[in-house]
Amino acid sequence: GTSTDTSSPDPTTAEETTSAPAESESASEEPSESPSEGGSEGAGDVPQGDGTQTIYLVSKGFQHRFWQAVREGAEQAGEEFNYKVEFVGPQNETQVTEQLNMLKTALDSKPAAIGLAALDSGAASDLLDQIEAAGIPIIAFDSGVDSDIPLTTVQTDNYAAAQAAAEHLVELIGGQGTVGLICHDQTSQTGKQRCDGFKEYMAENAPDVTVLPEQIAGEVGLAANAAKSMIQANPDMVGLYGSNEAAATGAVQGAIESGNSELKVVGFDSGKTQIDAIKNGQQAGAVTQAPIKMGYETVVAAIKAINGQELPEVIDSGFAWYDASNIDDPEIAANLYE
């Protein structure tokens, strides 16, 4: 994991990150590289389309800015290789059935390939069978599914990323004190992994850190209120973690409003408000995924699948820790979205 190493102040985390999944040629090592560069690297073996074929991506929603970034990456690849890209997702990230209806619609519209960011890892198995039977290649992205039908999975290792956030927080607070977490969701795999990764890291590696029971809030306003309540109820709190864009933004807001400027807040993902907060010191740092790259690589993988090319089992789109010190580094900046 080269880039992750360089961008992270602590190489061990990054080592973990990239070594866990099966090594893959294209993506995992270059998580922070801009997608077009990443693409151009493999451009030789990505065949151009004729502009008539559609790649249909079913995402988790459009509630978070994150998905807009994924979409941008996907559309960028579509343009570059002359494929049409459809990008849909349910209204919020609990609507599994709605997502499956969308997947069914995707199947009905007979695209050249389908991408799926599954809200639930088990729910889609029937539809995956049908998609396979229809001879449409399917690529998983963002989150995997419990099935070997998808030809590959383009994803962040959320568990490892959460551990990285925890590790940085431990360092920021000097290894002791009370910390809280705001998790954006308690039922999805992503939500759980980001909560569990954080908590388990603390349990295993930070004996002097007390972790408060998590509050769940997937919207900024609610997260802000929850964070503030948590801080007020526990004046000894020294650190706070928010598990996605909304939760982290809310955590920062809660910290600001509570007037506790000592509190170290670490987050997940980016977005304008988190970036601003990190720049002006209200937030210590965050883990970013590589959403644009994730979208880009998903489409590239789909094109390869359409053309019968081999794909690795997992394409790790990577993650990176960023803070005020490296936020403007080109490798980091490329993964941040406003």
Add this chain to the structure above:
Amino acid sequence: MSTTEETKTEVEHEAKKEGRSGSSFQQLLVLLALVAIYVFFMFAAPNFAQLGIAIDILSQSAYIGVMALGTTFIIATGGIDLSSGTGMSLMAVAAGIFLAAPPYWNLPLGAGLLLVLLVGALIGAINGANVAILGLPPFIATLAMMMAARGLALVISQTQTISIANPGYKNLVQGNLIPRFELGGSTIAIPNSVLIFILLAIVAAFLLNKTLLGRYALAIGSNEEATRLSGVNVRFWKMMVYIVGGLFVAIGAILYSGRFGFVQPSEGVGFELNVIAAAVIGGTSLSGGRANITGTVIGALIMQTLTKGLQMMGLRQEWQLVVTGVVVLIAVLIDIQRQRRANAA
């Protein structure tokens, strides 16, 4: 005279509402709206014009539709049920707990299903008791239940997705009692959920129009005090109506969870609005006293056809929301205008 006409017809409108189930002309109009929407998508959405898509729409609207059948009774009494969405999650989670493999209870299918219905009846009975006995406004009673059910679904599932491997369960909903058949070169399979939906619609129509339950529900919605003074045990029948509502939600939960064989405890928030919208688009009056089962079915189909068609058109999500809002409005408006015109005569 033209300006006068409007205010006057409004007064007259008050004076002449439709009967218990609205006219057959009304049902025709809602049906026409559905057909119009359908035909529109046949031209506007690629690949929409297949029998398979129509079956999809039917099966995807089944659980909302079934819940809407029950809610129709509740609305007929002048009540409302905001707890159907999260109540559905709770019952689906219950189904998971009863039927999934250990550590869950792994009960035989029949017993599990019965218990789910029981949970549905219980939730309905609590709503019913709050409304009929304690006298809470249905909006508040079911709003409280909506919150509580959401919490409980998360509590009892321990926020885990539960997958129900029981093949009989999935088959109940997804299987094909009607054997697959060939038509125009493609294989047509009608999932049982569609049959269940149709069957329950017939049952609901029978209950509403031909039994004491329906008659008293409408009477209560029409004039509760007069119904009470006619010697009708209003509390009892209201309770029954909410229990029936709960049972339909339970069946909705089975259709929902059986479709994919898994249960997600936090889904279902907001479904209640689609459920209510289906009933109201179909001509059931929110002030009670007028209800219409065929209309409810068509209402559910309109909602699902819209969703499916707009998705297949590849319209951006945000525009889908806008369009759905506008079409729901127009669909109900047609009904309103028709009533007015009939009255203006």
Add this chain to the structure above:
Amino acid sequence: MSTTEETKTEVEHEAKKEGRSGSSFQQLLVLLALVAIYVFFMFAAPNFAQLGIAIDILSQSAYIGVMALGTTFIIATGGIDLSSGTGMSLMAVAAGIFLAAPPYWNLPLGAGLLLVLLVGALIGAINGANVAILGLPPFIATLAMMMAARGLALVISQTQTISIANPGYKNLVQGNLIPRFELGGSTIAIPNSVLIFILLAIVAAFLLNKTLLGRYALAIGSNEEATRLSGVNVRFWKMMVYIVGGLFVAIGAILYSGRFGFVQPSEGVGFELNVIAAAVIGGTSLSGGRANITGTVIGALIMQTLTKGLQMMGLRQEWQLVVTGVVVLIAVLIDIQRQRRANAA
């Protein structure tokens, strides 16, 4: 002209029955419920017993509370507004577009705020027109608007978070017109949002009790036909009520977005239920004709106190939901029981 004892008592008795805003005893009861909840948390939640927390509760309930003030008028007419939640998002996004730095419009604060209010009035007017002129049931008219507003918020924001750097904007909501002061060793700062909430509550109470708007809203909710036959232009006043509702939502949107200084287009879904619950807990009757501004304020505070207290107790989210459901139920139940007892008397 002598009068017997009996006649006197009868007249007095009739006069003592509740007027249009419920008895003061009722307001007392809801207030008692709030106090009970508050006292409970003083013991149950660590560090809850601070003035700062109370101010927090006030300021965090401000935007829901302000929207509830407007919705109280709508409910007074027997209507309902399901579009306040997503409508708030839409108006917040509008605020962002008007006030944020280029590529947005970067208007002066006053102009921007005025435009936001205009958007609020417009949304209200569309709801009003759908209800009052086209005759759509308020539930459906505002449900459609709820969907459309959500979509539009995403469309016009291009699903971007918009940050409003304008310092005046944030100061308007977050600043302290009342200078900070020391109390018991800690600095107390009352954010302007709290003042705005209180001020608007007074305005709303005045509008409801002392102006034609409130009078006609209540009259329409109590007996629309009789009000029409009294020569009141029911359509016009219903329109006005929905416009006022929209204006309050706009102010809610300003309070909401001003708190953060940025606007997220997809928030606000489901807020409408909290808004309605605040009004109803406060004693406003969903069937119209009876409304109570003080009650609405207390209702909003009850909801926020609960949230805050349960969060500070560190209760798990799912249990928070269950408890909130049950407490809402009990709060309304107290009111209902009181009414019953009063009527039985």
Add this chain to the structure above:
Amino acid sequence: MAKLLELKNVSKTFPGVKALQNVHLDLNEGEVLGLCGENGAGKSTLMKVLTGIYTPDPGAEIWLDGKQVEVKDVNHARDLGLSIIHQELNLVNDLTVAQNLFLGRPGSHKGGFINDRALEERAAELFDRYGMRIDPRARMGSLTVARQQMVEIARALSYDSRILVMDEPTAALTGVETERLFELIRDFVSPTTGLIYISHRMPEIAEITDRVSVLRDGEYVGTVVTDEVEMREIVSMMVGREVSAEARPRTKRLSDEVVLKVSNLSSKNLLHDINFEVREGEILGFAGLVGAGRTEVARCVFGADARTSGDIEVRGKRVRIHNAVDGVNAGIGYLSEDRKQYGLLLDQSISDNAAMATMEKFHTAGYIHDDKIEKIGKEYSKKLRVRTPSVAQLIRKLSGGNQQKVVIAKWLIRDSDVLIFDEPTRGIDVGAKEEIYELLDDLSRQGKAIVVISSELPEVLRVSHRIAVMANGRITGFLDNEEATQANIMELATVGKPVVEGAHS
């Protein structure tokens, strides 16, 4: 000289109903014009056309002071000097009396701001002027129907209109208030004003009107000068046959067996130690002034209201009655005085309404036999002469009197042992009234125990074998029909009440 008002060629068609056909009507200055006709004859509809609520069919003409006008809406009607007291109360229950009086009225606010104090003062003055004792601050919904009616009257009078229409204003009033109303009418009529008075009570017509116009089946029959004709002539113009007035019951009670026995009944506010019995085949009348508590007795016995004490026995057995279901199960039927609020499902059909109290006869294991319901609906519609195109017609579309007949049908079908009729002929025309009296006689012959509450003394005398008179929540005496006269009933009704509430100052 031009007439104050002339209606020419007025027709009004509702879907399936021709309510008015080429009706003519004229009103002179300084005159009270009676408007008579059977239930459903079109009286209310004609007045709604006049006051801008309904649009007539094309061709209708309305002339005021010799000028043709087109009445656009309620406010326009008022501007033209036309106001109306509707047959049904049109009040806003959640507002106070004063607020109701000034609702929608110009001058009730200053630039949108309302001063309730001032309104209350003006209302108090108004009530003073009209001699009514009503608290302006009382919530409308807390008043009895009679008082509400007085408020309606005060409101209509206070508009200082030139033409005032009163559509059955006394249906909820007893004799004393009616007398008071007549004084108000006489005060109102001046050389420049006129009043149209609709009533089914012929003595009132005789007393207050100068001329009477008659409608039948939506058509204009004719106009007579009141002093020149006998009332029965007007009645025969209305119904096309003779109907007797001044009569007494034609039956006797069947046996001495007590069917209903009420002892020591008291309620929280009003009733005090009520005791009475009704025997097999007996009709017990209840007379009294408005607010005497007759309705409350009925509701407490039936179970619709709570009582603080009192035993109820049906055929010698003590019955437990806590709500209306208990009442019905114990064999008691109660026909409420307020049909719209407590009696009818306005948006359901005649048959469904008629069957509502007897559903157990029309279902098997929950399955409803609609054919039987329709049959019984038809049978009773015919028996009671309900004027309707079909029994599937919604109640809302019937005239007030026809609606009343459907409520009566409901309880006749129920066939309870004990029947309590609270103002059973409210709004019923003279012809139909006689039919209802005959029905009561029939029921008596069948051995039912019947209570009839009525505010019309002739009616009480016509139907009751015995008369209980109430005042201030107590029974002040019983009279046998033979000894009863309007005078001695009134004496008992005013015991301990030098001043009659509501209507007198």
